Amino acid sequence: MELRQLEYFVAVTEEASFTRAAARLHVAQPGVSAQIRQLERELGQPLLDRSGRTVRLTEVGAAVLPYARAALAAVQGARLTVDELTGLLRGRVTIGTIDWSRALDLPGILAGFHRDHPNVEITVTQDDSASLAASLRAGAIDLAFLSLGGAEPEGLDTQVVVEHPLHAAVGLDHELAGRPAVALASLGGRDLISLPRGTGLRTVLDEACAAAGVRPRIAFEAGDPTVLAQLAALGLGVAILPESAAEPYADRLHTMPVVRPKLYGRIALAWRAEGPRNPAARALITRARDWLRNAPPAPVP
Incomplete structure (x- = not known):
């Protein structure tokens, strides 16, 4: 039994296809098939059911799979340990x-x-x-x-890495234009332009509104702060963003810090x-x- 055979077996199992497994391993498909047949001969039992449109594990294959994965993980762990001790780094980071x-x-x-x-x-x-x-x-x-x-x-x-105060940005003809700052409570009931849920800045806004008893009315969402600034410049509402995102549109926007409480993005x-x-x-x-x-x-x- 060879580690290569176990690697091929695990790849075919995860991909449910000899063709996809071969592409993932960067080897020819006949080589993958031959190595797995050899493994099955050594174990004396079929590990994969090839009769359907997708490859599936047999009962024996399902029992062997955890051991195959454990063996491959142990070898990888040994390699990483040796690399770490010798100061040689290899592998992958995401x-x-x-x-x-x-x-x-x-x-x-x-x-x-x-x-x-x-x-x-x-x-x-x-x-x-x-x-x-x-x-x-x-x-x-x-x-x-x-x-x-x-x-x-x-x-x-x-x-x-960086912490910055959040600002409100409005078009120059907006009723809030000209104010030096805007209280969070003043934003209740207004059309707001914000980053979508799941972003840190939106979480800051939602948590602050909940704590202050303010119900935000999100009229527009966009994933790019500069798009928020552009929408505000068109008069579509109050954009909540870092001040720097509004700077390229200074001739069309009035920006002011959000206060009571001050909001910060990090x-x-x-x-x-x-x-x-x-x-x-x-x-x-x-x-x-x-x-x-x-x-x-x-x-x-």
């Missing part, structure tokens, strides 16, 4: 981010890490903050830049509280934290 903002300088962090550890494969994925936090807890990603609400996310450790680096099992991920978290401490980020664009 980073989640809400955007490619200047405040994150994610390209700069990744460039330096890649120069020092060229054998580590890095994947970057984008999503909203709630989804990124869930993916971190599930172990689907190793670290993430996300926007925080009022409470710290459960099961995660964080390091704040972008943070986050990772699982118990730490990732992957040495490469641990090294990247350390690199990112050091980078952020020693190189203050630019303002949020």
Whole structure:
């Protein structure tokens, strides 16, 4: 019995197809079929039912699968341990981010890490903050830049990258235009323009409104703060956003801080509280934290 046979068996099981498994493993399909037939001959029982449109496990195959996965995991763990002890990093890390903002300088962090550890494969994925936090807890990603609400996310450790006050932006002919600030209570009953649920800034707004007894009326949602500014400039409502997102439209917008209470948005680096099992991920978290401490980020664009 060879590890390659177990790897092929697990891949076919997960893909429910010899063709997809071969593509995933970057080998020819006949080679996958031959190795699994050899494994079945050694065990004396069929592991896969090939009679249907999709490949399914036999009863014996279902019993063998956990042992195959455990054997592959043990070998991978041994390799990672040796790599860590010898100072050689390899493997894969996945980073989640809400955007490619200047405040994150994610390209700069990744460039330096890649120069020092060229054998580590890095994947970057984008999503909203709630989804990124869930993916971190599930172990689907190793670290993430996300926007925080009022409470710290459960099961995660964080390091704040940037904190900025939230502003209200309105068109120049809006009745609120000209005010130096606007109280949160004054926004009740008005058409608001906001980021969607699942984002940190929307969580801050919703939590503050709930605490103040204000019922927000969200007229428009958009995932990009600059789009919120554009909608407000068209007179469609009051946009809640970082002041910097409204700056390109200063000739068409009046911006003012939201007060009583003041609202703040925060972008943070986050990772699982118990730490990732992957040495490469641990090294990247350390690199990112050091980078952020020693190189203050630019303002949020």
